[in-house]
Amino acid sequence: MKGQEKSPLWEALTAHVTAGYIGFHVPGHKGRYIPQELSAAWGQDVFNYDLTELPGLDNLHAPVGAIKKAQELAAELYGARCTFFLVGGTSAGLIASLLAATKPGDKVLLPRHAHRSLLAATILGGLKPVFYPAVVDPVWGVVCGWDQAEALRIINQHTDARALVLVHPTYHGLVGPAAELIQAAHQAGLTVIADEAHGAHFYFHPDFPPGALRLGADAVVQSPHKLLGSLTQSSWLHLGSDRISPARVAEALRWLESSSPSYLLTASLDLARCQAAQRGREDWDRARQVAQEFTSHMLTIPHVSVLAQLPPAAVDRDPCKVTINISDLGLTGPKAACYLQYQHKIQVELVDFYTLLFIITPADDKCSTERAVQAVTDLAKQQPKTSSGPRALPPLPRVQEMAMLPRAAAYAGHRMVPVMQAVGKIAAQAVVPYPPGVALIWPGEEFTAEIVDILLSFIRLGITVQGPIIDGDQELNVAIVEE
Ligand SMILES: Cc1ncc(COP(=O)(O)O)c(C=O)c1O
Known part of the structure; x- marks a missing residue:
């Protein structure tokens, strides 16, 4: 595509930095007043580029210059009508698009494995979520997509709904029948x-x-910061049709995002787009081959299995997401992750009851993946088990109807109670294992014995769960709506 070799925002930023201005504006460090530890670790230059809106650098919230051009190039690359650069991650983009597509009181159809940012959207927007069920692989215990028949039934049943959200792909790289949905x-x-x-x-x-x-x-x-070369927290939102008004999206982003957006983030988006446009095909071809080789080596490790076949509900997969199951080693995911981290300095992306997720990107090569294979081989040697391991618990409860709107529950009077006493009560706060950031219970849903069971399993395994707190008596407390 013509013009994709350009990076207008990066060029404007570099021109500004090298122009020799003496700035009497924010940021306060002005490239000179920097904590010594930071300049020692990061060098000086990054601070010169750490700017926000200035004449000649355009404005993320009302772009007419370099940012506008950079966003247009991203839209062209992806085949979108228009693209918005985001400094609040995909979280901000999901909230903004749902707020732009709805008005307070609207019903929205969400997958049960929706990311927690959609919960924020329903609270901020006063929306009524109706969930369509996720499908969890019974052996692997990972979400592998949604129940298509149920999703289609729910679409036909809720004729008054305004919007539908789908997750494409799942955290583990699995893709459902999205076109039909x-x-x-x-x-x-x-x-x-x-x-x-x-x-x-x-x-x-x-x-x-x-x-x-x-x-x-x-x-x-999309989160280019997760898979492409941009900096953490930088994402983009593409509009593919005129069903959502770009003006409403821009306004919602002005509600949500900083009025001093970081040019480190936005310029990194411009360059990540340029990099992907120039080299995307060869980079991802290489990454795919590295991942394939990594997968085949993992498959040779005794008692370690790899999620290589498409689970039910998935119709396709990302070859660069490699999930292994270590339950046959008699280990849990967190124990295995700890061993890899402390014995081998290997860190994985996501740890579940009995699985570990490795993400391969163009940054990987034989060297990095061989280290991971050696580490898992050593783990398997230390834990030789031949019996087949325990079955994973489902990481998500069954779908239930909301007893209250999330917004009403979140703003209702609430109190903390020991988790065992919460069964039958309405949650005032979400309970969210993180990652992956999928809520076990949303504010407005009723605590069930199943939810409490799953929550306790996460806690017992040492997986971080946001929401509950442990009081002085070491009791696990959750927030319920005061009756
Ligand atoms: C499925 C899914 N959606 C949305 C998000 C939020 O993305 P971001 O971290 O870019 O805000 C995440 C983050 O992990 C995610 O896994």
């Missing part, structure tokens, strides 16, 4: 928002699943 949602008059946090790279190589923009989603939010 999007088509059914459109036929029912719904706006479709795709959470493509883990799929910004799908567009550059034919061996990856098709991206949601190509499948007809109206808004697609």
